[in-house]
């Protein structure tokens with residue numbers, strides 16, 4: 001039986017959703033974040049970095065969302081949830097599955113960290129920290145995010161899903177950057193193909209079942 005180590009309000013939602021799409025049996029071990037949003041130390045007993053998601057399957061431990069997605073699709077997916085090997089769609093699938101954590105999330109995390117920066121310094125320094133934080137966001141982070149969001153929208157306008165005309169696990173991988181981004185980037189709400197895609201993923205029964213298995217999924221602070 002597969003065990004998913006699920007931290008509340010986290011990108012681990014994607015793994016439950018994938019397991020539901022694959023119609024696999026699994027159990028969930030829940031972990032609650034501390035006030036500073038960190039995972040409890042007990043998660044380090046599963047994997048040294050103590051991050052979620054991490055899964056166990058018959059003694060095998062797999063961490064890192066993209067690696068877990070590849071492992072589950074490869075092991076249990078058969079011909080489902082990824083385009084045929086050698087196709088152009090398969091290359092797009094591989095690209096987006098890696099891009100989600102490799103390119104999109106670092107930018108969104110930088111935005112979150114700089115937004116939180118002023119509250120992390122003693123109050124006399126806060127006006128300076130606010131200026132610094134705004135300067136970095138305005139000049140270095142937001143312009144790049146705007147380019148990425150425009151790119152997502154253009155790609156989704158081609159045929160509806162990230163990897164081509166069929167829903168795939170690449171859409172599951174991309175759900176976290178897009179949903180987390182929606183809580184901090186106004187332009188995301190105005191991009192029509194992204195809005196259509198978000199409505200489409202949220203209406204999938206497996207997405208909904210994953211929400212009820214995992215519980216809290218507020219991605220605005222992660």
Ligand SMILES: N[C@@H](CCC(=O)N[C@@H](CS)C(=O)NCC(=O)O)C(=O)O
Pocket residue numbers: 007009010011012037038039040050051052053063064065066101222
């Ligand atoms: N790139 C990793 C990121 C894992 C990660 O940072 N997970 C967050 C939850 S969204 C976490 O465990 N945070 C708690 C902590 O860092 O203590 C992946 O996709 O698995």
